[in-house]
Amino acid sequence: VYTGDQLGLMATGDLKSALAMMNKLLVGKEPSARIGLAGMLAQRDEFHGTFFSWLARVISTHPHMIDRYLNLLAFAQQYHCRQFDAIVAGYPNDLQAALISRLPAIHSQTRVAAPA
Numbered sequence: 001v002y003t004g005d006q007l008g009l010m011a012t013g014d015l016k017s018a019l020a021m022m023n024k025l026l027v028g029k030e031p032s033a034r035i036g037l038a039g040m041l042a043q044r045d046e047f048h049g050t051f052f053s054w055l056a057r058v059i060s061t062h063p064h065m066i067d068r069y070l071n072l073l074a075f076a077q078q079y080h081c082r083q084f085d086a087i088v089a090g091y092p093n094d095l096q097a098a099l100i101s102r103l104p105a106i107h108s109q110t111r112v113a114a115p116a
Helices: 002-012 015-027 037-047 051-059 065-079 081-089 093-108
Strands: none
Touching: 002 015, 002 065, 015 065, 015 081, 037 051, 037 065, 037 093, 065 081, 065 093, 081 093
């Protein structure tokens, strides 16, 4: 699923549109404009903080939507730097720092090891 999100971004070349689509997948068309990054980061921290959330991730066939959203941002940070920087610049400094601190860990989960 992560790769599909990344391919969608590569095909459109528009991070803002890709994130808007992820917002619609998260909550639907109407409330998608009101999704806040602070709430997503808080939900991600809560979701990754308990045994039952770990169990839910283990038995799920797809990654959590918040992880998909943040993974797309991590991918954009590497391959669509200008767009990523422009979007992140619109957040307050504390929220920028909170986001950046979470991206490397999320992105490293999606890397494929080189064949031996």
